[in-house]
Amino acid sequence: MTTSTPSATPTRSTGPAAALRRARHQSAGDLAFAAFVGIALTAVVFATLYPIWFVAIASVSAPDLVQSGQVLLFPRGVNSFGYEQIFADARIWQGYRNTLTYAVVGTAINMLVTIPAAYALSRREFRARRVLIFFFAFTMFFNGGLIPNYLLYRDLGLLNSMWVFVLPTALNVYNLIIARAFFEHSLPEELHEAAFIDGASYFQVFTRMVLPLSKLILSVILLYYLVAHWNDFFTGLVFIRDADLQPLQVVLRDILLSNNVFAGGAGGAGGTGGGYGQQFADQIKYGVIIVSTLPVVLLYPFLQKYFEKGVLIGSVKG
Amino acid sequence: MTAVLQDDDRTTTATGGEPAPPSRPRPPGARLKRHLGRQWQLWALMAPAIAFTLVFAYVPMYGLQLAFRRFDFEAGLAGGEWVGLFYFEQFFSSPQFWPLLRNTAVISVSTLVGGFIAPIVLALLINQVVGRRRKRFTQTATYLPHFISVVVVVGMLQVFLSPSDGLITQLLERVGVTGVNFLGDPSSFVPVYVISEVWQHCGWNSIIYLAALASVDTQLYEAARIDGANRWQIIRNVDLPALVPTMVVLFILNMGGVLATGFEKIFLMQNTLNLPVSEVIATYVYKIGIVGNQFSYATAIGLFNTVVNFAFLLVANSVAKRVSSTSLW
Numbered sequence: 001m002t003t004s005t006p007s008a009t010p011t012r013s014t015g016p017a018a019a020l021r022r023a024r025h026q027s028a029g030d031l032a033f034a035a036f037v038g039i040a041l042t043a044v045v046f047a048t049l050y051p052i053w054f055v056a057i058a059s060v061s062a063p064d065l066v067q068s069g070q071v072l073l074f075p076r077g078v079n080s081f082g083y084e085q086i087f088a089d090a091r092i093w094q095g096y097r098n099t100l101t102y103a104v105v106g107t108a109i110n111m112l113v114t115i116p117a118a119y120a121l122s123r124r125e126f127r128a129r130r131v132l133i134f135f136f137a138f139t140m141f142f143n144g145g146l147i148p149n150y151l152l153y154r155d156l157g158l159l160n161s162m163w164v165f166v167l168p169t170a171l172n173v174y175n176l177i178i179a180r181a182f183f184e185h186s187l188p189e190e191l192h193e194a195a196f197i198d199g200a201s202y203f204q205v206f207t208r209m210v211l212p213l214s215k216l217i218l219s220v221i222l223l224y225y226l227v228a229h230w231n232d233f234f235t236g237l238v239f240i241r242d243a244d245l246q247p248l249q250v251v252l253r254d255i256l257l258s259n260n261v262f263a264g265g266a267g268g269a270g271g272t273g274g275g276y277g278q279q280f281a282d283q284i285k286y287g288v289i290i291v292s293t294l295p296v297v298l299l300y301p302f303l304q305k306y307f308e309k310g311v312l313i314g315s316v317k318g
Numbered sequence: 319m320t321a322v323l324q325d326d327d328r329t330t331t332a333t334g335g336e337p338a339p340p341s342r343p344r345p346p347g348a349r350l351k352r353h354l355g356r357q358w359q360l361w362a363l364m365a366p367a368i369a370f371t372l373v374f375a376y377v378p379m380y381g382l383q384l385a386f387r388r389f390d391f392e393a394g395l396a397g398g399e400w401v402g403l404f405y406f407e408q409f410f411s412s413p414q415f416w417p418l419l420r421n422t423a424v425i426s427v428s429t430l431v432g433g434f435i436a437p438i439v440l441a442l443l444i445n446q447v448v449g450r451r452r453k454r455f456t457q458t459a460t461y462l463p464h465f466i467s468v469v470v471v472v473g474m475l476q477v478f479l480s481p482s483d484g485l486i487t488q489l490l491e492r493v494g495v496t497g498v499n500f501l502g503d504p505s506s507f508v509p510v511y512v513i514s515e516v517w518q519h520c521g522w523n524s525i526i527y528l529a530a531l532a533s534v535d536t537q538l539y540e541a542a543r544i545d546g547a548n549r550w551q552i553i554r555n556v557d558l559p560a561l562v563p564t565m566v567v568l569f570i571l572n573m574g575g576v577l578a579t580g581f582e583k584i585f586l587m588q589n590t591l592n593l594p595v596s597e598v599i600a601t602y603v604y605k606i607g608i609v610g611n612q613f614s615y616a617t618a619i620g621l622f623n624t625v626v627n628f629a630f631l632l633v634a635n636s637v638a639k640r641v642s643s644t645s646l647w
Contacts, residue, residue, distance in 0.1 A: 033549045037446045044440065045459045048517065051474055052462070054485060069488040117367030120360040127357060132364065136371060142628055144378025145620030146600075147607045151395050152378055170370040202359035231467035233582050238608055249469045256473030257586060285477055289470050296465045304458055307465075311525045 052297070059083070059286035063279035066286075081280065082287035092291065094244065095251035098162075102247060103229035106166035110225040113170045115218065118179030119206050122187075136173050146238070153239055164239045165232065165247070172228070175221050182217040182313045183210065220310040223303055230296065248292055255288050385618035397614075405618035414602065422598040422623075425508055425584065430572050432512045436520040438561060441527035442553055457528075460521025471518055472586040475510065476501065502591035511587065526568070527561055534560045566638050573634035599623045 058066045062077025070076060086092060121129055144152075149168070150159075158164040187210060195205045211218070233249035240246055254260045261281040300307075381395040385405055390398030409415055440460065447453040463471070478486050479500040490498055500506045534556060542552050581600040588596045599619060607616025 027548070029548050034446070034448075037443055041443055041447065041456055044443070045456055048460050048463060048521065051478065051517075052466075055474060055477075067483045069485070069492070113366045113370055116363035120363040123360060125356075126360045128361070132368070136367070139371060139375040141631055142379070142624060143375060144381050145617065145624055146603050147613050147617040147620060148378035148381025148384060148395060149374075150608060151381060151384075151613065152374070155394050167370070168374045170374070171367050176367070202356060202363065206363065227465055231465075231469075233467065233469050233586075237585075238604065249467055252467070252469045252473065253586065256469065257476060279483075282477060282483065285473065289473055293466055293470055297462065300462060300465055301458060304461060307461070308457075308525055311522075312529050 052293075055286050055289050059283065059290050061283075063283045066282065067279055082283035083291075085280075085284050086287050086291055091251050091254070092248070092288070095246060095248035098245060099230060099248040102162060102165040102232075103226055105162075106169065106229045107222060107225045109166050109170050110172070110175075111218070111222060114172070114176050114221060114225075115179060115211075116206065117171070118176050119183050119210055120202075121176070121180045122183035123202075124184075136171075136176060140173050150238070159239055160241050160245065162245060165229070165235050169228070169232075169235075172225070175224055178310050178313050179217055179221055182214065186217075186313075187213060216306070216309060217313065219303075219306045220313070223306055224310060227296065252288060252292055256285055261285065382617065382621050384614050385621045387614060389612075389614040401614075405615045406622065408615060409619050409622065414597075417594070418597060418599050418602055421595055422600075424595075425511060425598060428508050428512045429515050432516050433519065433523065434565075434569065434572060436516045437523035438527055438565065440520055441524040441531060441561075442557055444524065444528060445531045445557065446549070446553075457521070457525075460524070462521070463518040464522035466518065468580070468582045469586060471514060472583060475514055475587070479510070499591075501587075502589065504592050504595045507587070507592045507595050511583070515583075526564055530561050530564045531557060570631065570634045570638050573630045 054072075057073075057075040058071055059082055060078050060080065061071045061075045062079060065071050065076050120126060121133060123129070153159050153164055153168065158167065191209055191213075192205060195209060200208075231249060232247060233253065236245075236247045236250040237253075240250070259281065261284050377395070381397075384395070384397050386400060386402055387397030388399045388401050444453060444456055444460075447456060476484075478484050481487055481499040481502065486500070487498060490496075498506075500510050538556050539552060542556055547555065581604065584596055584598055585601050585604070588601065600623070603616045603620045603623075606612050606619065610616075
């Protein structure tokens, strides 16, 4: 009968739907169900992507058409006024530069701290392993809170300096756990045995064998840290006074939420009734959303598998 | 037996995690010396992580004593005069206490419920998609908002919900609903917050459930099919049970955040109109401590919050351990 068919075809698509399709007799109920799934997921995808699409088309459309609800699916009255204003706005580029600096320096420190530690924690013969895992994991559930952190940074001279963006967040325990799970479950143990017989040290094994074999997890952790730095708003808000040091997200908040849209300070702030200034302010806001999110959204489809891998590796209970 | 299984340090050491070249003659004690040498290297690899964690996680914990001391500018983290529970009593008896507690609990429990159920439903739906490409596309699309910054998400909320010319406000006006102000009306703060949280993170949080569903044995589906189960019954009796262990672990972790609302998003969504429902412990600590410089009082409020969260985590974990034998540790 059908005893060997399911397991003999591991390359075929799996999941209940595929299994049912192979059964080949779909009842009316099944078809209705499939239709329901299709409609529901289409609605979900639409609801997810449409707001982003709308912001994109509104950023290049005539503000009066957007404001009167005539721009819904495609741009109308295409113009680049908003983007011209944005490109002329020094605040945004200063924020961009700062964020890039913090992200690059910060991620470099993150990797140097996280990856060697994750490797050491993955070694089962490491006697302090359990104690150290507790030492790190405890900080995920219990912490000193905002004020002790603030005072510590003050005493260390980190307040209002770029180092507050990169040093306190040097180690993220979730990323440490993900990397450790990868090293523990994905590297063959024979590798170590062979290397140790040849008299290699842990340092040599780590730099010459483990790292080259771990490009996947290195990419995953790198991306997680990069995105976290890119989106960091809290640090700038709480610990930075100097406008020249503010990252992109704080600049964005000024433009998007505090309505300081025009670089010169004039403009939208008073125009709650939707006057001329407010219309163009809105167009600039749409453009700012696009300009600040574009790097992530453009890179994302290519990097998505790495992001996803991180969750899957991390979910292995270890 | 279980003790041996748990102590995997010892088992692997015995089974050759520490291999010695058999042929070379060595002086006595060399093995120990080499072993210590090796372990020293692991400590060296750990050193930066330990140092950063000590300084930036454990020193602030030491600073929690500020909650029991009158803050002294010179002493800093070491604190000043001991005042015991003075600041806690001040907080519990302040008129802010109950509104803050209620707002924090309402926002985080609503988010917890919505943010817990939505990814499960989405994963079950995506799992029903037949074509691999369509599945991939759906996943890619729904993960995307997770990477948008909080500032931009709140900025989008503002432009979409603006009472004068927001897209959603306009669409509602066309169907005859006028005069809504989602951003200012206190009763719409929590729904807007939760829906936008779900919009942003639902897809991403479904990944882990999809992985659990992918590991369900296909034969189970075919057996259920032969037994005459329809697709709805298969979801209920095959798919859902497969998700339970993941659900339990995530639920425990979420319980640890029962009073931990995201500071950033609430802070950014706050305005004078919605403040009666949007002021939560985290934003209050910021305003009292950083803006208002009442360091000891703010530390006490923050500590209260952390302790409540930690207690919920421990309770949830022990209940889960007893009920379903799944737990964090």
